[in-house]
Amino acid sequence: MQQNKFGNWIKTSITARMLMIGILIIILLIPLSYIKSLINERANRQESVVNEINEKWGNEVLLYGPILKVPYKTYTEKLVTDSATKKVTKETISNTNYAFFFPENLEINSEINPEVKKRGIYKTSVYKSTIDVSGNFVKPDFSTAEVEDNDVLWDKATVIIKTSNLKGINNQVEISLNSKSYPFIPKYEAQQNNVYTKNTVTLHKLETPLLNKDTIIVDKPSNFSINLTVSGSQQFKIIPIGKETNLNVTSNWKTANFIGEFLPLNSDKITDTGFDAKWKVLHINRPFSQEYFKTLPNLNEYAFGVNFKIPVDEYQKSERSAKYGFLVISLTFLIFFLIQSISKINIHPFQYLMIGLSLTMFYTLLISISEHSNFLKAYVIAGLSVIILITLYSKSILKTFKFPIFIGISLTALYTFIFVIIQLENYALIVGSIGLFTILASVMYASRKVDWN
Structure with a gap:
């Protein structure tokens, strides 16, 4: 009887779902930290190879x-x-x-x-x-x-x-x-x-x-x-x-x-x-x-x-994009949470975990592809791959077309917003602040009809 009550509380309570999503976000910070370490490792490897070539040819004059x-x-x-x-x-x-x-x-x-x-x-x-x-x-x-x-x-x-x-x-x-x-x-x-x-x-x-x-x-x-x-x-x-x-x-x-x-x-x-x-x-x-x-x-x-150095900023841009990983996962989970609360469709914690892991895969794709191509092409390929994957997966969860399409559009807008911030230097702070304010206002507007009881 106590186990059934706890299971029903998890399924029906908005507070329980919010706690579950928060725990999953914290767990997903672990693979994100490994991804940042991978970026630093690849950047150090690139630097060591360049230094080795320069040492054999002749260092700077x-x-x-x-x-x-x-x-x-x-x-x-x-x-x-x-x-x-x-x-x-x-x-x-x-x-x-x-x-x-x-x-x-x-x-x-x-x-x-x-x-x-x-x-x-x-x-x-x-x-x-x-x-x-x-x-x-x-x-x-x-x-x-x-x-x-x-x-x-x-x-x-x-x-x-x-x-x-x-x-x-x-x-x-x-x-x-x-x-x-x-x-x-x-x-x-x-x-x-x-x-x-x-x-x-x-x-x-x-x-x-x-x-x-x-x-x-x-x-x-x-x-x-x-x-x-x-x-x-x-x-x-x-x-x-x-x-x-x-x-x-x-x-x-x-x-x-x-x-x-x-x-x-x-x-x-x-x-x-x-x-x-x-x-x-x-x-x-x-x-x-x-x-x-x-x-x-x-x-x-x-x-x-x-300075004749070849500008190699793919790793720097990948590192900057990985810093927004927490924001991407949190906002994506928030979208699914609002859809779940509005539509009353049950989403299992395992499904949230799969969506979160899909979002972290974006960064490994981005690093690996950018090593063989330019950052823009790598970002587009990695972003489209993850957006299509999550959109198709959400179709099997939500059993309808309008919510997966909305999720796909939201992820596209989010990744585009992050790419713009990465490219900007002088205006990154103001654009990021305005963008986050717009996202917060949209979430507040979308959640106004949710029955929090």
């Missing part, structure tokens, strides 16, 4: 240099006590430090022609580039450090450049300084943690042999030129260390994305065949000086250039 490195002597006094006579004398100790001087003018011209590399379903952009670096140094000024000219070791000066991609260099790199050539040699340098967490690029040092003294102690500027051919991937950036820095990048890449602290000057940079971008940066535009003593600073945060 970040160029820092050339920089004139000049050693100089400083002196400190030390008190020395004779152990036998106890006499205290002063001893002068000589120390060798290094000063770093940036170019007066820095001109960089680069031609970069990327291509797409694939591995399985994943792809990334790689490129071969020619980089011509030219400019001049003026005679280093040690007056700010109060160093006498006699204490400057002019005959031990060198030129250094730093780059993030030694593996991708395809030629013997040398600098022509005042018509004399000096080859660059890799120099090991202990890496220090970057102060800025967003700058995780590791720079490797190339340094010349000792320069001829006459090439830098001249009254007129010392002209230099460097030619590089580099295989890289994803990005090309430089650090504007010239008192006046000019960068010109030409490419056949049609989806240019300019990044960093500075943007190109020319308005006609984008063409039908690619882009031709020009930058001009003056020393007054950046918050660092032209010379440094004792240490060379990490200036990665001031780099700028071009």
Whole structure:
């Protein structure tokens, strides 16, 4: 008798049905969480494959240099006590430090022609580039450090450049300084943690042999030129260390994305065949000086250039759509609940569970199809599949045509609404708020005649 009363209460009580639907929604959050984990796993897999391709081909190129490195002597006094006579004398100790001087003018011209590399379903952009670096140094000024000219070791000066991609260099790199050539040699340098967490690029040092003294102690500027051919991937950036820095990048890449602290000057940079971008940066535009003593600073945060990454936002859009999974399941169950309450047709909890699982299948279809196609096509195929499945299933439950058709139209409108929100960026919040308000008003209007007793 008690079991029959409980069964009749479940079938006839609106409160019992609402509790049952709430429990089912909570249960369905479990597969939704697994789906979100699957999206993150596939996104991480895509990133690891792209990084592996880039590592073998050549990583992004970040160029820092050339920089004139000049050693100089400083002196400190030390008190020395004779152990036998106890006499205290002063001893002068000589120390060798290094000063770093940036170019007066820095001109960089680069031609970069990327291509797409694939591995399985994943792809990334790689490129071969020619980089011509030219400019001049003026005679280093040690007056700010109060160093006498006699204490400057002019005959031990060198030129250094730093780059993030030694593996991708395809030629013997040398600098022509005042018509004399000096080859660059890799120099090991202990890496220090970057102060800025967003700058995780590791720079490797190339340094010349000792320069001829006459090439830098001249009254007129010392002209230099460097030619590089580099295989890289994803990005090309430089650090504007010239008192006046000019960068010109030409490419056949049609989806240019300019990044960093500075943007190109020319308005006609984008063409039908690619882009031709020009930058001009003056020393007054950046918050660092032209010379440094004792240490060379990490200036990665001031780099700028071009991003050649292939935009892959399918996983991001899938993740955003999965965040609306709770809303889709809740509103779909609410529609069935209102139909059940109005029509007095009994819907079993198992049938609610099957409908909920069908809704979660939308996201697995969306992820798998978007990996082989674009997001729009995947969204349409996954959405239509789930809408048709639930509409046909509801026909077998409700034994009529008008309610399944209404359910199909409602699901179509809901998935369309979510797709619009995913595509929007600046207006996503206001459109979503208006849409949810409209849905709430529709539910309130539809439920006004329900007998809650």
